[in-house]
Amino acid sequence: MSTVVKPLDVAVIGAGFAGIGIALRLRQRGVSDFAILERDTRVGGTWRDNTYPGAACDIPSRLYSYSFAPNPDWSKTYSGSGEILDYIENMVDSYGIRPFIRFGQNVTGLEFDEAEGLWSITIEGRDKQLRARTVIVASGPLSNASFPAIPGIDDFAGKKVHSARWDHDYDYAGKKVSVVGTGASAVQIVPEMVKTAASVKVHQRTPGWVLPRVNRETSGLAKKLYQRFPVTQSLARGAWFWGHETVALGVVWESPLTRVVERVAKLHLRAQVRDPWLRRQLTPDFRAGCKRLLMSSDYYPALQADNCQLNNWPIVKIVPEGILTAEGVVHRADCIVFATGFEVSKSGAPIPITGRGGRTLDDEWSRGSYAFKSVAVAGYPNLFFTFGPNSGPGHNSALVYMEAQIEYIAEAIGLLLRRDLRTLEVDKQRQDAYNVEMQRRLASTTWNSGCSSWYLTEDGFNATMYPGFGTQFVRQLDELDLDDYVVTARVVTEIGDINRMPAFG
Structure with a gap:
């Protein structure tokens, strides 16, 4: 007699900064039926993999961390990779995330089952697919090392x-x-x-x-101050944030x-x-x-x-x-x-993803990736991305942008589970209008001014960077507007819910 395995509410792909961050926020919202699928044997993502001599962050530690998981004990202004990895490990243990992580799970494909309203997840070496109501692709853009295509x-x-x-x-x-x-x-x-x-x-x-980097030791007095009065650490983080925001005027x-x-x-x-x-x-x-x-x-x-x-x-x-x-x-x-960087997915999907109607994200992104507010793509219900298309900062901390995405995605998943929705899918017209505006704004940025960089595809399409201030990126994700989505209900119990939903399939 075969046993039917209940689908997960949420599957998270990747146990790096993004995956651990979204897991932490889901836990704090009371969501417990989720799993983090990590291909390696340890958490950390980029900071687990980059252990070369001198490896460190070029963003101040106070800013290269989550505001909802502050660390008063950073040893220096700019922390080394080992200390950043310790911070991630500490989040995993302090917030009880480790039981939700499944190591050695290399996800090789996603396929949406329209009849069931579920995602089927193919994992390398496993005959049976995992199923989930929602999936978050949190594998990040800097996860696959890239050797250059040099002859010989x-x-x-x-x-x-x-x-x-x-x-x-x-x-x-x-x-x-x-x-x-x-x-x-x-x-x-x-x-x-x-x-x-x-x-x-x-x-x-x-x-x-190349700009100078002054890397000062954090004094014991400062650490004690941050521990005893957390508001002082928030103020220090804010000061670094606004300092970096002003740099946008010169580099964006x-x-x-x-x-x-x-x-x-x-x-x-x-x-x-x-x-x-x-x-x-x-x-x-x-x-x-x-x-x-x-x-x-x-x-x-x-x-x-x-x-x-x-x-x-x-x-x-x-x-x-x-x-x-x-x-x-x-x-x-x-x-x-x-020292040649990573295979950044500017065109094509990071893994094979098949959405509604048999469409594939690899085909749709073949000329450059795009999404709605960097987190969702029309035709792929209940699927979300962290650090997705056009979410790269050129002047501020990636963690600020990532935190905004995490909050938005956690809100979307919370809404889907609370209302027992079948699907939550971004409206294509809203998505297209958003991306037309993105490319219009990108045309006037330094990234599109004629130099060659890993931000651009071979034909010059910028699928990587966000053309604005960090405050603008965060503000656009402050609130989830259901008018941006097409919603189908699995179980509808209240007339009030029906009135609030913009569309039903």
Whole structure:
């Protein structure tokens, strides 16, 4: 006799910052029939995977945390990856989330069953699908390490290491190390590599705007103050938030403040790099903000170390001995470190997702991803995304944006469960109007001003960034308006409920 397994109310994909945050808020709302499906054996997402030397956040710790789960014990202004991972682990245990996590569950597909109004979830290695009334895709955009498509990458005879899959067992001491990339992870890795490697060669494609980073220790007195008077920590968080908000005027849009940001970066470069030719090589030819701003006070000194060299020639291919560049030189290496980022899903779905009527999100997002307010897509009822399309900040903390999404999604799921709704699906006309407005606003931002970045698809569609202030992003998610949705009821018990619902299937 077969046993019918009751569907979950909520399935959350991913146990990183977003997945743990949404689980915490669901618990606080009294929702207990949910599971977090995590492909790894530990929580943490990006901060579990990025353990390279020097790994740290470039947003102040007070701001790179949830307001509903404050931490008074941050050791520094900018915390290292280990301390951030500890913060996530502490949330899991302090708020009783661990029993809801199912490790080793790699979700490989989602399919909506219209007859049942349920999502079927395919998990690698399992014959039977899991079912859930609602699904939250909280796997994040920075979850799959991306090796660059360089010819011959598999021919290299030495050691290959990706920044997001660091090999701590390999001995870098005395080795010739080549670093490919000069982005956010590279500016943290290079200063550490020059301390141990015999030589470090940094292969740069495009220099970035680098601002100084002052990383102060948090005093014991400050920690005690934050513990005893939580309002002081809220005030400190608010101060950091508004400070970063003002930066939007210089990096989201081109303005006189853009010149100020560039001037600060150039003064920083001039103060740390004496050689005019090296300064020229390290000066960007695009507006500040067009690509991600970099924060470091030790990257430029590391590049000038006796055992370090910057190489600007384009990489032609990788050969068994090392890296062949366009001037015809083979740069020999024992180890190549790829600080080349992640496979960001700007077009196509992160996993195969089949919605109403057999439509697939991979097809619909083939020319660039889109959503309604970054969290929901028409044709995919009861499915929500954290850090979805056009939710990226260029000037403030991603956690501020993520927290707003979490609150909105928790409200939507709470409403669906309270009213015992069958489906909650965003209205396509509302979604289309929203995205037309998004792209109109993005056209005037620095991201769309002509430089090439991972924010854009190959044909220039910006599916990544939000064209405004953090306050604007948060405000649009402050309240869930049912007029934005098409609702179908599973059980309707009150006439009042019917009157409040905009549509029924």
